[in-house]
Amino acid sequence: MSVTAAKGFTAAGIAAGIKDGGKPDLALVVNTGPRRAAAGVFTSNRVKAAPVLWSQQVLADGELTAVVLNSGGANACTGPQGFQDTHATAEKVAEVLETGAGEVAVASTGLIGVTLPMDRLLPGIEKAAAELSGYGGEKAAIAIKTTDTVHKTAVAARDGWTVGGMAKGAGMLAPGLATMLVVLTTDADLDAAVLDRALRDATRVTFDRVDSDGCMSTNDTVLLLASGASGTAPEYADFAAAVREVCDDLGRQLIGDAEGASKDIKVEVINAATEEDAVEVGRSIARNNLLKCALHGEDPNWGRVLSAIGTTSAAFEPDALNVAINGVWVCKGGSIGDDRDLVDMRYREVRITADLAAGSATATIWTNDLTADYVHENSAYSS
Amino acid sequence: MSVTAAKGFTAAGIAAGIKDGGKPDLALVVNTGPRRAAAGVFTSNRVKAAPVLWSQQVLADGELTAVVLNSGGANACTGPQGFQDTHATAEKVAEVLETGAGEVAVASTGLIGVTLPMDRLLPGIEKAAAELSGYGGEKAAIAIKTTDTVHKTAVAARDGWTVGGMAKGAGMLAPGLATMLVVLTTDADLDAAVLDRALRDATRVTFDRVDSDGCMSTNDTVLLLASGASGTAPEYADFAAAVREVCDDLGRQLIGDAEGASKDIKVEVINAATEEDAVEVGRSIARNNLLKCALHGEDPNWGRVLSAIGTTSAAFEPDALNVAINGVWVCKGGSIGDDRDLVDMRYREVRITADLAAGSATATIWTNDLTADYVHENSAYSS
Known part of the structure; x- marks a missing residue:
C-alpha cells in the first residue's frame, strides 16, 4: 500500500533523532523509473517554508527522482539558514542516490521558527537510503506523523496500473490545520502535464474542501510522482478518477484524525x-x-x-x-x-x-x- | 451611570419571565427630551433578526423615544411571526408611553430560532414602565445580560454634557460573538445627522475592531440617543471623542468578559x-x-x-x-x-x-x- 503500492518506487522511514525519544521522523520515497515525471501543489500561504520554496523550484521541469520528508521541525520562518538546510538535505539525498539535487523534493513538518538539527538529519538520510525497499511505504507513512494518531495511506488499483499514497496532518491544502504533507505515486506511464492536471483537478474537490480549523499552514505540500513502470498509459478520465479517489480517501482520513475531534x-x-x-x-x-x-x-x-x-x-x-x-x-x-x-x-x-x-x-x-x-x-x- | 448618566433619560430593568428562574430579562430606556434624536448601526449579517429589521426601519427618520431590549431569546429566524412579535412589542411600549410605535426601537438577544413568550413579554413592558427612573441605568444593564458574567456600563462626563451607555455580549458588531447590544445616551443638544456620524466614526475603530471568535451575530445593535437636556451643543470633535471613549471602554469590557477567555x-x-x-x-x-x-x-x-x-x-x-x-x-x-x-x-x-x-x-x-x-x-x- 502507500507510496510503494505502485511499481517503480521504493521507500523507507527511520528515526534520525530529529524528534526526541527515538520516534520515526525521516521518510524517503524514490522513483526507480523508468520515467520520473512529477507534479505538485503547495500551500497558498504567502509565508512559505524553505522546503516549499525549494520543492516548487525543483518541480519546474516536471521531474523528480526522490522526495525526502521530515517531521520534528517545519523549517519555516528560518531565514537564509533554513533555505541552506533544505538545500543541503536535497544535496545529501542526491549524493546517496547518485542523482542531482534538482531531482529531489523536500518536505518538512513540525514547529515553525526552529532550525533543523542537520547533524542528525544528514546521517539519517544515509540510514534511510540503506533501508529503501519496495515494501517501505508504510514505514515512510509512519515517519511523517506529527500529532497524527494513526498513519494514513490509500490505494486505487486498476487494471495494470495503480495510484497509491500517504498523508500526514489533520487539515487541508489551503487553508490547513497543522501541516498536510501528501505523496502520491503511480506506475502509470504519463507525462508531467497530465499529472499536473489530474492532481489539480483532484485537490480542488478533495483536500481543498477539507477544512478542519480554518488555519493555513506554511508547509502544505502534495506531490504526485509517476514511474511509468506499468508500461500502461490510462485514459485521462480513468487516471484522474483514480487520483481523486486516493485524495478523497486520504482527505477523509485527515478529518477523521483531526486534533481533538469527536465528530x-x-x-x-x-x-x-x-x-x-x-x-x-x-x-x-x-x-x-x-x-x-x-x-x-x-x-x-x-x-x-x-x-x-x-x-x-x-x-x-x-x-x-x-x-x-x-x-x-x-x-x-x-x-x-x-x-x-x-x-x-x-x-x-x-x-x-x-x-x-x-x-x-x-x-x-x-x-x-x-x-x-x-x-x-x-x-x-x-x- | 449607564444610560441614565446623561440628563433626559429614564430606564428600568425587570424580570418578565422570558428567562427561567426569575432572572432580569427586560430593559426599557426612555428619552424624556426635549430632543429625541437618534442614530444606530446594526449587524452586517444578511440574516437579520426581526428586531434588527424593525429598528432599522424606525430609525429612518432619525428619531427615537424609547428602546426596549430583552434577553432570553434573539427572535431571529422566526419568520413572519417573529416580525409580528417585534411589532407588537413596540406597539405595547408606545401604548404605555403614549407615543407611536415608530418611535420605539427593539433589540433582542438569546437563542436563535425560538419565538418569544409574548404572554410574558407584554405584561413585562407594563411592569418596566412603572419602574422607570433616572437611576434605572444599572438595572437596565443587568437585564440585557446573557452569558455575560458582569454587566457593562461606561460614561464620559464633560463640562455641561455627558455620554453614557451600557452593553451586553462578548464580541463585536460585525462580526460578533454571541450578540452585542449597546445603548448610548447623551444630553448633548445635537441632531440625528451628527449622532450618526459620531456613532459610525466611533464604532469603526472600537466595536468593529473587537473580534472575540470571528462569528457574526444576527442581532448586533448599537443605538445612540440624544435628549438635548443639557442645553449644550458641543463641538463635533469633542462629542465624537466622548462617544469613542465610551465605545472603547465598553468594547474592552466585552473582550474582558468574553466567553471562557483567560487572556x-x-x-x-x-x-x-x-x-x-x-x-x-x-x-x-x-x-x-x-x-x-x-x-x-x-x-x-x-x-x-x-x-x-x-x-x-x-x-x-x-x-x-x-x-x-x-x-x-x-x-x-x-x-x-x-x-x-x-x-x-x-x-x-x-x-x-x-x-x-x-x-x-x-x-x-x-x-x-x-x-x-x-x-x-x-x-x-x-x-
Missing part, C-alpha cells in the same frame, strides 16, 4: 447559484466556532448555520433558506422547521445540508467539531 | 501600507484558532502569527516581517529573532505587535484566547 462533519451546500457560492457558504459554515462547539455538544443549533450563511456574499434570500441536520429539516424558509428533537446526533458523522434555493450548484466541505481536547493539544504543542 | 489579546499592526491592510492582518491574527490556543497555554508561538499574516492580501514581504510578543521581538526579518524564553506571558493582557515594514498605517484589534471553557460554554448553550 466528522459533512457540510453539503445544495441549490447554490454557482459552485463558488456553494464552496464559500460551505467553508463559512465549516469555520464557525460556535456551531462547531454546538455539534460537539450534540446540539442541532441550526441558528448558528444560518448566522454563518448570512456572513457570505453568495446569492440567496434569507427567508428562502432551508437547513437539515442529519436529514431533519430543522429550518424551513429561513424560520423554524421540523422539531429539532428529531435530530439524532449520537454518531460520529454529522451531516449538515444547506439549501440556498438559488440555483443548482453543489459543493461538499468536510470539517470536524471544536473540542476542549483541540484546545489542550494546541495550547501545549510547543512546550 | 485579553491586543493585536497591534504597525507600518502597514494602508489602514485596510492593517485591519485585515490584525483580524487574521485575531481569528487564528491555533494561535489563540497557544496564547492560552502561555506559549509565545510566533510562527502561528506569521502563518496568519501569510493568508492575507496585505502588502508585505515575508522576509521583512517582524513580530513582538509582550515587547520581545521574537521574529525579525521573517525569521528567528530574540529568545522566546524572554517573553513573560503570566499576565492576563497579551500584546502582539506585527510590523509589516510596508508603510506607516496602524490598527489595533482586540481579541481573546480560545479555551476549553469556551468550548464547554458553547456546546451546552441551548441545552
Whole structure:
C-alpha cells in the first residue's frame, strides 16, 4: 500500500533523532523509473517554508527522482539558514542516490521558527537510503506523523496500473490545520502535464474542501510522482478518477484524525447559484466556532448555520433558506422547521445540508467539531 | 451611570419571565427630551433578526423615544411571526408611553430560532414602565445580560454634557460573538445627522475592531440617543471623542468578559501600507484558532502569527516581517529573532505587535484566547 503500492518506487522511514525519544521522523520515497515525471501543489500561504520554496523550484521541469520528508521541525520562518538546510538535505539525498539535487523534493513538518538539527538529519538520510525497499511505504507513512494518531495511506488499483499514497496532518491544502504533507505515486506511464492536471483537478474537490480549523499552514505540500513502470498509459478520465479517489480517501482520513475531534462533519451546500457560492457558504459554515462547539455538544443549533450563511456574499434570500441536520429539516424558509428533537446526533458523522434555493450548484466541505481536547493539544504543542 | 448618566433619560430593568428562574430579562430606556434624536448601526449579517429589521426601519427618520431590549431569546429566524412579535412589542411600549410605535426601537438577544413568550413579554413592558427612573441605568444593564458574567456600563462626563451607555455580549458588531447590544445616551443638544456620524466614526475603530471568535451575530445593535437636556451643543470633535471613549471602554469590557477567555489579546499592526491592510492582518491574527490556543497555554508561538499574516492580501514581504510578543521581538526579518524564553506571558493582557515594514498605517484589534471553557460554554448553550 502507500507510496510503494505502485511499481517503480521504493521507500523507507527511520528515526534520525530529529524528534526526541527515538520516534520515526525521516521518510524517503524514490522513483526507480523508468520515467520520473512529477507534479505538485503547495500551500497558498504567502509565508512559505524553505522546503516549499525549494520543492516548487525543483518541480519546474516536471521531474523528480526522490522526495525526502521530515517531521520534528517545519523549517519555516528560518531565514537564509533554513533555505541552506533544505538545500543541503536535497544535496545529501542526491549524493546517496547518485542523482542531482534538482531531482529531489523536500518536505518538512513540525514547529515553525526552529532550525533543523542537520547533524542528525544528514546521517539519517544515509540510514534511510540503506533501508529503501519496495515494501517501505508504510514505514515512510509512519515517519511523517506529527500529532497524527494513526498513519494514513490509500490505494486505487486498476487494471495494470495503480495510484497509491500517504498523508500526514489533520487539515487541508489551503487553508490547513497543522501541516498536510501528501505523496502520491503511480506506475502509470504519463507525462508531467497530465499529472499536473489530474492532481489539480483532484485537490480542488478533495483536500481543498477539507477544512478542519480554518488555519493555513506554511508547509502544505502534495506531490504526485509517476514511474511509468506499468508500461500502461490510462485514459485521462480513468487516471484522474483514480487520483481523486486516493485524495478523497486520504482527505477523509485527515478529518477523521483531526486534533481533538469527536465528530466528522459533512457540510453539503445544495441549490447554490454557482459552485463558488456553494464552496464559500460551505467553508463559512465549516469555520464557525460556535456551531462547531454546538455539534460537539450534540446540539442541532441550526441558528448558528444560518448566522454563518448570512456572513457570505453568495446569492440567496434569507427567508428562502432551508437547513437539515442529519436529514431533519430543522429550518424551513429561513424560520423554524421540523422539531429539532428529531435530530439524532449520537454518531460520529454529522451531516449538515444547506439549501440556498438559488440555483443548482453543489459543493461538499468536510470539517470536524471544536473540542476542549483541540484546545489542550494546541495550547501545549510547543512546550 | 449607564444610560441614565446623561440628563433626559429614564430606564428600568425587570424580570418578565422570558428567562427561567426569575432572572432580569427586560430593559426599557426612555428619552424624556426635549430632543429625541437618534442614530444606530446594526449587524452586517444578511440574516437579520426581526428586531434588527424593525429598528432599522424606525430609525429612518432619525428619531427615537424609547428602546426596549430583552434577553432570553434573539427572535431571529422566526419568520413572519417573529416580525409580528417585534411589532407588537413596540406597539405595547408606545401604548404605555403614549407615543407611536415608530418611535420605539427593539433589540433582542438569546437563542436563535425560538419565538418569544409574548404572554410574558407584554405584561413585562407594563411592569418596566412603572419602574422607570433616572437611576434605572444599572438595572437596565443587568437585564440585557446573557452569558455575560458582569454587566457593562461606561460614561464620559464633560463640562455641561455627558455620554453614557451600557452593553451586553462578548464580541463585536460585525462580526460578533454571541450578540452585542449597546445603548448610548447623551444630553448633548445635537441632531440625528451628527449622532450618526459620531456613532459610525466611533464604532469603526472600537466595536468593529473587537473580534472575540470571528462569528457574526444576527442581532448586533448599537443605538445612540440624544435628549438635548443639557442645553449644550458641543463641538463635533469633542462629542465624537466622548462617544469613542465610551465605545472603547465598553468594547474592552466585552473582550474582558468574553466567553471562557483567560487572556485579553491586543493585536497591534504597525507600518502597514494602508489602514485596510492593517485591519485585515490584525483580524487574521485575531481569528487564528491555533494561535489563540497557544496564547492560552502561555506559549509565545510566533510562527502561528506569521502563518496568519501569510493568508492575507496585505502588502508585505515575508522576509521583512517582524513580530513582538509582550515587547520581545521574537521574529525579525521573517525569521528567528530574540529568545522566546524572554517573553513573560503570566499576565492576563497579551500584546502582539506585527510590523509589516510596508508603510506607516496602524490598527489595533482586540481579541481573546480560545479555551476549553469556551468550548464547554458553547456546546451546552441551548441545552
